[in-house]
Every structure is written in structure tokens, then in C-alpha cells.
Amino acid sequence: MRNSLLRIQTLTSQPVKVGDMQVYFRSQVLQVRLSSGHGGLIWNRPLSVVMGTRGGEEQMLSVPDVTRTAVLTLLVLGFSSTFLLMLFRRKNAGS
């Protein structure tokens, strides 16, 4: 990873016309690329949906990743509760 190149960027799609609205889609890209050109990684995830009306108002809706949030919450809760339990037991054993 000595010559790696890290880049994070937000991409916006072409607008989709629905009635009076114009809808844009945004995604976030994490790009890790070796400068030697022998490998790389791209992580592309949906970010938000932007709705624009003729009046110029814009409304943004973020795209939630429920599965990732649930898995990360489980991991954090599991590790932290185990760590707290270890501390509690060690404290009780010492006293």
C-alpha cells in the first residue's frame, strides 16, 4: 500500500423528470488505487436522492443502509458488553 492513492468523491446522476419534479441521485465512492496500476478497490454506495421543483426548492432524502447499521450496532453492543463484563468480573475478583 506504499503507493496507494485514496480518493473519496460524490457522484450525481442525470436528472429524472417526474411530473414537475426533477430527481437526482447521489452516490459516494471510495477509491483506493495503486499507482503501479496493478490493483485497486472501489466502494460505491448510494448516498441520497435530491428532489428539485420548478420553484427551485430542493429536498434531500438520505438512503439509509439498515442492514449495515444493524450489524454495526450489534458488533458495538456485543464487544462493549463483553468488555464491561470482563472489567466487572475482574473488579469483583480483586475485592
Added chain:
Amino acid sequence: MADSAIQGQKPQGNKLYDPNLAVDTIQTTMNTFLSAANIEAVYGTPISQGENIVIPAAEVLSIAGFGLGSGGGSRRTADPENTGSGGGGGGGGRVLARPVAAIVISPTGVRIEPIVDVTKIGLAVLTMLGFMVGMLTRMNRTRRPKLDR
């Protein structure tokens, strides 16, 4: 051909051993592979369902890697058997995609319906429970000798 290799010149007739050609091919493949993960890869083709339009959204992860190597025989001797050269390479890659949400565009507005991967969450729960049970068992095992004393 052996003489030209001894003198340090590249063989002109056989392009199979040209390392630059292999690097160019891999570079082109790599660029094509990595450019595939653009915004069209995340948001799918709109599907019309009555008055509604449904657009699937997915997370895309693409990984690729290549390696090259080449070498030749010793050039210190004029023996043709020691002046061969060769090269090789290999590579691999994978594209992973996971559905995240479905975007529903209706005349009344835009709605985002999250897609929940129950299997993935269930596996995470089982993994976490296994880790916790393992850690608690280990803690109990290490505590017993101290209590016996």
C-alpha cells in the same frame, strides 16, 4: 536469437515475451474494471409500475489485483542454455453487490424503502453470541484455579 539476448537486446520477432505489452493489456483491463463502478452501477434502471417508478439502489464493491514477473538466464556466459528468458503474470478480481434500498417515485412524492438483509443480521447475531459465550467460558476457566487456592 540467443546472441541478441546475450548482447542485452530485446528479441524483435516474438512479442509473447514483451513485458510492456502485458502491462498495457493489464492496465487496460484494470481501467475497464474499475470504471465499471460508476453511479449507474449503484442505481439501477427505473422500472415503471403504473403511475409509480421504482429505482433499485445497491452498494457495489469491486476489487482487482494483478501481478507480473519476468526473468532471464545469466548473461555472463555465452552458453545458449543459460540465456533463456520468460515471464508470467496473474490476477484476480471480484465485484460484490448488495441491495440497499428501493426508491419509489410517485406523483405524490418520493419514498425510500430500505431493504433489510435478515440473513446477514442473523449471522451477525450468531457470531456475536459465539464470541460472547467463548469469552465468558474463557474467563470462567481462568478464574477457577484462583478460587481453589
